Amino acid sequence: MTVGIVWIKDDFRLENNSALIHASKNHDTVSAIYIFNKEFFDNRREAQKWWISKSLESFGKNLNIYNINLEIIISKEVDFFSKLKGKNINLYWNKVYEPQQLNLDRKIIEMLDNNKIHYKLFKGNVLNEYQSITKKDGTPFKVFSPFWRHAEQIYLDKVPSDTSKIQKVKSKKNIFNSKNTFVNILPNKDWYKKFDNYWNVSEEESHVQLKHFLKERISKYGNDRDFPSLNGSSKLSPYIRNGQINVNTIWQKCSKVNKNIGVRKYLNELGWREFSHSLINYFPQMLKGNLRREFDRFPWEKNKKNLEAWKKGLTGYPIVDAGMRQMYETGWMHNRIRMVVGSFLVKHLRINWQEGERHFRNCLLDFNEANNVAQWQWVAGCGADAAPYFRIFNPILQGEKFDKNGDYVKKWVPELNKYPSKYIHKPWELDLKYQKSIDTVIGKDYPEPIVIHEEARKKALDAFKSLKKN
């Protein structure tokens, strides 16, 4: 009897998981495998190790109900697949749309062909596969709006209606003799333990979150998502990233809600995710450097001290520091604040965006290669549709606009708790006597700003101008 093997990559879910559902319908025995390749993770995706470790636990339990074992294999993918010769198995998996993953798929497919093992790949966690969205002349879109207008239409023309569900299989077997109990894939530093306070990692939880979001918040999403002290965004990003929920499921549930501007805005964000995937696959060089090559001449500063201050949330700009600390503490940062801290690193400190990209990759539970690289290049202005060079976020003004009373700042930068709202985003301007009276002296209890906004802005503008000559 042929055994169905489902290779779980980013798909820790039962619902709308094509590879898994297919296997459960076609085999009496099914085993799910998760391959943990240390090289792929080490010092690059630290926060995600925690999420995946939790995912394995909750997903393994869910699979058990259907008589399927989740086997965890610590190996390089190619090493593992090269040993399957002669086994009576069929292999299934859902695609992950990163160039490195798709290249790996090609290698593995070749091995499977050579070993005469039957396999089938399924569409992964996207609305449209990037190959199906091109301009009329067959070339990729480089601007978001036309991309999304087109992609939305293509999707609407063939919204998947497959509602088939996973079936309980007859017999349960551990195929690879792997340890499927506890496997330690967690980072060495235990900073991740805090994440337990903020996240409940399971497929069920993603549906609970989505339900609340659709019921309570999506109608106000267009406005509320900009204010970091409000619970305005969906907070689904880590669940989407690791496949606890399928974006097609989200689309379908959104389309049942009254269509309003909030729903459109939210689906737009799913569109950005699709656009980023398209970009990194058509222009994989952007994973390694500037998409706009003229930025290779940008006079980046190498300043380890400032980079460290940024990472630790000690820049002296409260809105920036709050964001960086929120990320370190919770593994997630509010979207608007991501832009503010990104702009600050790239424009105020003039540190290469790749430093920021690397740091986010390690710290974010929702880290996704496509979004991360595309958004950092957008912030830096070197990406596909570049931000105008003069768009330099003013960290004081952004604070005053979007965190007027300083609620967000005070939550993540508690040493400023006693500060009056009027000065919460420019604490250095408060009279020294007053600072002493509330026991919060700038330069002692909270850092002085590491750069002066006006000066930094001018230097950034000059740096951008230097690209234009030649």
Next chain:
DNA sequence: TTTTGAGTTGTTCGA
């Protein structure tokens, strides 16, 4: 092939 309109998220300055 040429032409035209548009392009995620901003800030500053001066009236």
Next chain:
DNA sequence: GTCGAACAACTCAAA
């Protein structure tokens, strides 16, 4: 306090 203009020039998409 509010509002509009200026901040460049270029590339992209589509007609």
